[in-house]
Amino acid sequence: MIFSSLIFLLYFLPAFFFLYWVFPEKYRNFALLAGSAVFYGYGAPERLIPILVLTAVNFWLGLAFGRKIGPIGEESGENGGGKKSRHIKPKLILSVGVAFNVGALVYFRMRQVSLPGISFYTFTMIAYLADVYRKKIPREVRLSHLTTYAVMFPKMLCGPITRYGELKAEVSERKFDANTVQEGLGLFILGLTYKVLLADRIGYLWNQVHTIGYENLSTPYAWLAAVAYSMQIYLDFQGYSLMAVGLGRMLGFHLPENFHEPYMATGIRDFYRRWHMTLGGWFRDYVYIPLGGSRKGRLRTVVNLFAVWLLTSLWHGFGINFLMWGGLLWLFIVWERFWVGTKLAQKLKGLRFLVHPYVWAVIPVTWVCFAITDPVELYTYLGRMFGVVPGVNVKATDWLRAIDMYRYQLIACLVACTPVVRILYGKLKETIVCKLALAMAFWFCVWRLSLAGNNPFMYLNF
Numbered sequence: 301m302i303f304s305s306l307i308f309l310l311y312f313l314p315a316f317f318f319l320y321w322v323f324p325e326k327y328r329n330f331a332l333l334a335g336s337a338v339f340y341g342y343g344a345p346e347r348l349i350p351i352l353v354l355t356a357v358n359f360w361l362g363l364a365f366g367r368k369i370g371p372i373g374e375e376s377g378e379n380g381g382g383k384k385s386r387h388i389k390p391k392l393i394l395s396v397g398v399a400f401n402v403g404a405l406v407y408f409r410m411r412q413v414s415l416p417g418i419s420f421y422t423f424t425m426i427a428y429l430a431d432v433y434r435k436k437i438p439r440e441v442r443l444s445h446l447t448t449y450a451v452m453f454p455k456m457l458c459g460p461i462t463r464y465g466e467l468k469a470e471v472s473e474r475k476f477d478a479n480t481v482q483e484g485l486g487l488f489i490l491g492l493t494y495k496v497l498l499a500d501r502i503g504y505l506w507n508q509v510h511t512i513g514y515e516n517l518s519t520p521y522a523w524l525a526a527v528a529y530s531m532q533i534y535l536d537f538q539g540y541s542l543m544a545v546g547l548g549r550m551l552g553f554h555l556p557e558n559f560h561e562p563y564m565a566t567g568i569r570d571f572y573r574r575w576h577m578t579l580g581g582w583f584r585d586y587v588y589i590p591l592g593g594s595r596k597g598r599l600r601t602v603v604n605l606f607a608v609w610l611l612t613s614l615w616h617g618f619g620i621n622f623l624m625w626g627g628l629l630w631l632f633i634v635w636e637r638f639w640v641g642t643k644l645a646q647k648l649k650g651l652r653f654l655v656h657p658y659v660w661a662v663i664p665v666t667w668v669c670f671a672i673t674d675p676v677e678l679y680t681y682l683g684r685m686f687g688v689v690p691g692v693n694v695k696a697t698d699w700l701r702a703i704d705m706y707r708y709q710l711i712a713c714l715v716a717c718t719p720v721v722r723i724l725y726g727k728l729k730e731t732i733v734c735k736l737a738l739a740m741a742f743w744f745c746v747w748r749l750s751l752a753g754n755n756p757f758m759y760l761n762f
Contacts, residue, residue, distance in 0.1 A: 301342040302457070303488075303543045304495050305754045309746060312339065317481075320551070329448045329471065332551065339453040340416075347415055351451060354404060358425045359446050361397045362439045365390055365432050390433050397429040409618070416760050417457040419615055423582050424450060428464045430586055437465045445471050454547035458540050458759045460558040461578040467553060474552030484549030486729055489738045489745075490721075491542025496745040498716055499536035500755050502528050502709045505702060506671075514680040515692045521699035522684040526664035528706070529671055531713040534562065536758045537576070563717040565659050568632040583608050602634055609633075616670070621678055625669040632662060 301308050316335045323331045341348045365388075405422045408415050428446070431437045440446040449464055449471050505528040509517060517525070541558035548555035558578050565571035572580055588608050594601040613626030665685065672678040683689025703710065715721070728734040 301339050302754065302756055302760070303540065303547075304492060304745075304749065304757070306746065306749050307342075308339075309492075309749075312342075317550070320476075325473075325476075328476070329444060332452055333444070333448055336451045336453040336456065340451065340456060344414065350404075350408070350413075350415060351421065352447070354401070354421070354425070355447050355450050356443065357400060358397065358429065358450075359440065359443050361393055361400070361429060362432050362446070363441065364388055364393045365439050394429055394433040398426055401426050401429075420459045420461055421450065421456065423461050423579070427461070427582060427586060431463060431465060437463075437468060440464070440468075452548075452551075452553075454544045454551065454553070455555060458537070458544070458757055459576075459578055460541060460544060460556050461582050462555060466556065470553050476552040480552055481550045484546040484551075486546070486725075486734075486738055487549060488543050488546030489742045490725060491539040491544075491546060492745050493741045494535045494539030494542060494716065495757070496539075496748050496755075497741070498709070498713050499532050499534075499539055499758075500748075500752070502535070502706065502713045503532045503755075505706050505709070506532060508702070512698075513692075514677060514684060515689070516694060517681075517684045518691065518694050518696055518698050519684060519687050521702060522681060523664065524699050524702055526668050526685065527660070528710070528713075530563075530660075530664045530667045531717060533667060533671075533758055534559070534575075535713060535716055540757045540759065561717070561719050561722070563659065563663075564656070564719065566656070567636050567659065568629060568662060569636050571659055571663060572629070572633070579612075583612060587611060598638065601637075605634060605637075606630055617673075619673050620675050621669050621671075621673050624678075625666050628666050628669060 301312065303309075312335075316331075316338075320328060320331045320335070337348055340351065401422045405418060407413075408418055428437075428440075428450075432439045445468075446464075449462075449467055455462060506525055509521070509525045514522075538559045545555045545557070556578055558576060560574040560577065562571050562574040565574055588604055591604045591607060592600055593604060609626040609630040610623075613622045616622045616625075665682070668681055668685070669678060672681055680689055684691060725734070
């Protein structure tokens with residue numbers, strides 16, 4: 301089941317919120333757990349078993365921090381039954397926890413076991429153990445609370461990646477009333493609109509190039525399709541994130557923002573400060589900074605950045621294309637950090653608009669590497685983008701016909717990549733006009749879904 305499906309929108313969501321509303325406050329975590337189990341296990345209930353087992357093991361590992369063991373390994377109390385006891389080393393627990401979670405992720409990936417959201421879940425659990433180890437949060441002693449946090453359906457499939465410290469208080473007690481439901485519902489419909497009416501529609505342009513064949517594309521058409529894909533993956537993922545945040549708000553949770561107009565960035569470094577911010581924050585806090593960050597000289601900084609982008613690439617998949625995607629971004633980020641960031645940026649101070657075309661030129665190339673998994677096909681597509689691979693049956697005006705066919709979708713998606721929608725929504729969300737517009741958008745999305753069927757979120761595979 302996914303958010304942008306008729307089953308979820310017309311059946312699951314109304315039924316779940318009715319039960320969630322009528323349940324007494326002290327039982328709402330149980331209602332949320334039951335709803336999350338139905339949501340995640342719909343169509344494949346066997347998925348629930350490994351997720352629940354992983355959660356139980358991580359709960360036990362969290363409890364192990366601060367425990368004492370006797371001389372032969374048996375757990376003991378403070379007096380140790382008259383024998384001298386010792387603490388389990390926290391670093392050992394953390395190492396075991398990280399190895400267990402990463403090992404589980406690799407195992408499920410290599411065995412191609414269908415567990416949607418397993419990567420996001422894994423990072424969530426590692427963050428929990430690391431924060432307990434660092435004493436940023438106390439260990440959770442109630443399995444029901446940790447399970448509620450780990451598997452709640454708004455964030456289970458594609459994030460945002462949350463820290464337990466961000467939601468711990470709300471897992472225990474949260475505000476849930478008509479105002480929170482109304483606020484969250486507006487964000488949810490806005491995200492649904494991004495997904496169904498923008499991302500899915502502009503995605504037809506990208507899909508069309510597969511039918512045509514990469515070798516038959518003109519260079520302008522190859523660039524146009526790459527830009528379309530760049531907007532599609534953003535609006536699809538941002539749509540999901542808005543829907544997740546909105547659902548969380550409807551339930552009384554404050555999930556973190558995941559995107560902040562990345563295509564308005566002034567460079568590739570800035571782009572990835574705005575793109576999938578919870579994943580970037582995770583790598584910063586649990587990989588980059590522990591490795592030394594930028595505190596140990598230029599060479600060490602470059603190596604640390606390489607480690608981050610290598611792991612980011614492998615998190616998305618083990619293909620050569622993902623390594624190319626991460627490698628290109630690492631090169632541009634290092635280049636910006638140690639040359640552009642210190643020289644050219646000073647010269648362009650006050651002329652920030654000049655760097656936007658640079659972002660829109662680089663990012664589509666990297667997304668092509670991300671999207672095309674076959675190395676030969678990737679070589680062909682990039683070759684057509686830069687005119688170094690000869691074309692076959694290329695029509696010079698194909699890109700003009702594509703623009704004519706998709707002009708409204710292109711304009712709408714370009715506008716959605718700017719702050720315009722966010723600003724207008726912030727100003728108008730309390731007005732009756734905005735509420736009517738959201739209601740119309742919701743039913744228009746339902747109508748589109750009834751015609752086109754479900755189109756899964758692009759990040760479900762990760």
